[in-house]
Amino acid sequence: MAFDFSQDHFSLLGLPHTFVLDDAALEAAYRGLQSQYHPDRAASLPDADKRQALQAATRVNEAFQILKSPLSRGRYLLKLAGVDTQEETNTAMPxxxxxxxxxxxxxxxxxxxxxxxxxxxxxxxxxxxxxxxxxxxxxxxxxxxxxxxxxxxxxxxxxxxxxxxxxxxxxxxxxxx
CATH class of the missing domain: 1.20.1280.20 (HscB, C-terminal domain)
Structure with a gap:
């Protein structure tokens, strides 16, 4: 049950690194990975594998939650580009x-x-x-x-x-x- 924890959310879900996403593709990728890494599938495995399955499922959930929200997805793309949105410190607006x-x-x-x-x-x-x-x-x-x-x-x-x-x-x- 190998899982690459170093992948960004888009790569993890096999999606393009774009703001505009196909909602159905996002949902399908999420469901596929959840099915693959759900902790119940590791119930009979050693404790280390159970922990890894739980961590993988948690990571998949996090990726899905961030990418399904347009605001979070935009924020995340900016983070990947090395841009700080300064939401807490920059309140200058038109x-x-x-x-x-x-x-x-x-x-x-x-x-x-x-x-x-x-x-x-x-x-x-x-x-x-x-x-x-x-x-x-x-x-x-x-x-x-x-x-x-x-x-x-x-x-x-x-x-x-x-x-x-x-x-x-x-x-x-x-x-x-």
């Missing part, structure tokens, strides 16, 4: 983007205070559209233009949107309770 964030956050607060589920649903839908647009831009930056600085900015924007999406989800949850 003014228009920051203004939109402030408007959305104010709308979330107002909708929550007014218990307006329709507004929250619309905000969530608008945010999904914005996120999909940014993900498409991230794909172009990474796969076509090899613009890693631009891609890092988009990753930081997506991180902002992820936090906003969480705030909308929290507001909806409060209203549903």
């Amino acid at each position: 003014v228009a983007f920051l203004m939109q964030q402030m408007e959305w956050r104010e709308s979330v607060v107002e909708a929550r205070a007014n218990q307006d589920m329709a507004v929250l649903d619309q905000l969530a839908q608008d945010l999904r559209g914005e996120r999909l647009g940014l993900e498409a831009s991230l794909g172009r930056c990474l796969d076509e233009q090899h613009d890693y600085i631009g891609a890092a900015l988009i990753v930081r924007k997506l991180r902002f949107l992820e936090k906003l999406d969480q705030a909308i989800g929290d507001a909806i949850e409060v209203l549903l309770d």
Whole structure:
């Protein structure tokens, strides 16, 4: 039960090193490796082989989780290219983007205070559209233009949107309770 732990996530799953991935191919590669390295298959093997099977299955799970999320996949591709996204330290954003964030956050607060589920649903839908647009831009930056600085900015924007999406989800949850 040999397993090459030195492979990056794309190589491990036999996928191209690209942002745009075939979801079905990702799922199939994951399922195939999980079947091959599932710890239950090593139940009758020596303890060392059981540990290796568990480590391999864990590594396969990690690779799948990172590659199935566009934000995590973009972040990971940048890491492979040696680019730090500086998500924790670089909060510089274009003014228009920051203004939109402030408007959305104010709308979330107002909708929550007014218990307006329709507004929250619309905000969530608008945010999904914005996120999909940014993900498409991230794909172009990474796969076509090899613009890693631009891609890092988009990753930081997506991180902002992820936090906003969480705030909308929290507001909806409060209203549903």
